[in-house]
Amino acid sequence: MSRPQPEPVMDSHTIRPMAQLVDVLRSEALKLSSVRSTLWTLVAAVAFNIALAAGAALFVAERLNADQRATIDAVRLSLAGLHLSQIAFAVLGVLVISSEYTTGMIRATLAAVPQRRAVLAAKAIVYAAVALAVGIASSFAAYLTFQALLPDADSLRSSLADAGIARAVTGGGLYLAALGLLGLGLGAVMRSSSSAIATVLGLLFAPPILLSLMPRGWQTTVGPFLPMNAGSQIFITRPDIMTDTGLGPWGGYAVFCLYAAIPLIAAFVLIQRRDA
Numbered sequence: 001m002s003r004p005q006p007e008p009v010m011d012s013h014t015i016r017p018m019a020q021l022v023d024v025l026r027s028e029a030l031k032l033s034s035v036r037s038t039l040w041t042l043v044a045a046v047a048f049n050i051a052l053a054a055g056a057a058l059f060v061a062e063r064l065n066a067d068q069r070a071t072i073d074a075v076r077l078s079l080a081g082l083h084l085s086q087i088a089f090a091v092l093g094v095l096v097i098s099s100e101y102t103t104g105m106i107r108a109t110l111a112a113v114p115q116r117r118a119v120l121a122a123k124a125i126v127y128a129a130v131a132l133a134v135g136i137a138s139s140f141a142a143y144l145t146f147q148a149l150l151p152d153a154d155s156l157r158s159s160l161a162d163a164g165i166a167r168a169v170t171g172g173g174l175y176l177a178a179l180g181l182l183g184l185g186l187g188a189v190m191r192s193s194s195s196a197i198a199t200v201l202g203l204l205f206a207p208p209i210l211l212s213l214m215p216r217g218w219q220t221t222v223g224p225f226l227p228m229n230a231g232s233q234i235f236i237t238r239p240d241i242m243t244d245t246g247l248g249p250w251g252g253y254a255v256f257c258l259y260a261a262i263p264l265i266a267a268f269v270l271i272q273r274r275d276a
Contacts, residue, residue, distance in 0.1 A: 078146030093183025136173030171234030185263030231256030
């Protein structure tokens with residue numbers, strides 16, 4: 001009489017990595033949502049987008065003459081709040097990880113999850129998802145607010161069904177999400193909130209100022225590849241002489257994503273080599 005065969009024992013290594021990643025994602029989502037500054041930062045970003053869209057419809061649109069109306073990018077005007085909300089998303093991206101280094105909480109995090117790259121990946125995934133959702137929602141809210149406050153027969157009125165409009169409005173959220181990851185990557189590399197915030201804001205605002213002092217040839221050659229110039233192509237529907245980089249919406253956004261990818265890749269390398 002044959003003995004009953006023991007039930008196969010599943011190797012924990014085959015099931016734990018995915019389960020552990022889910023646990024780490026939940027932990028990082030809980031940490032992000034439990035910090036009061038996260039909520040207020042995102043609320044402020046949404047408020048900037050909607051308030052400036054309303055202001056543009058009520059006070060700017062009526063002052064445009066016929067020539068300006070023929071050339072202006074109405075979608076970009078409705079997303080004017082991105083110039084302020086981008087600061088909120090970039091700073092929050094930095095604080096997602098740099099605040100843990102500042103308080104020393106990163107030691108507890110890495111003690112609980114020794115797989116450091118899993119921790120960094122979870123932070124990036126959670127924040128990217130939040131930034132993308134909030135960014136896209138606020139961009140659509142800004143666009144719809146702008147359209148709702150325009151007079152019925154206004155030449156600036158458009159529809160999401162028009163060519164390029166939905167892409168541009170969605171692109172506002174895509175831009176904010178990529179910018180947030182750029183901030184997160186710099187925060188992970190520098191591990192200092194002040195240094196990383198200064199760097200990410202410097203990358204956005206300093207290069208265009210410096211390039212304006214350079215010869216015209218440099219401006220046309222280097223200008224399209226500056227972070228803000230490249231990234232803004234994704235939420236522009238009608239490039240003008242100041243915004244036409246020749247890269248196109250997705251080409252410009254790809255260049256901008258490359259800026260975000262470089263510090264993130266560096267962070268994944270360094271987090272394994274440095275002490276917490």
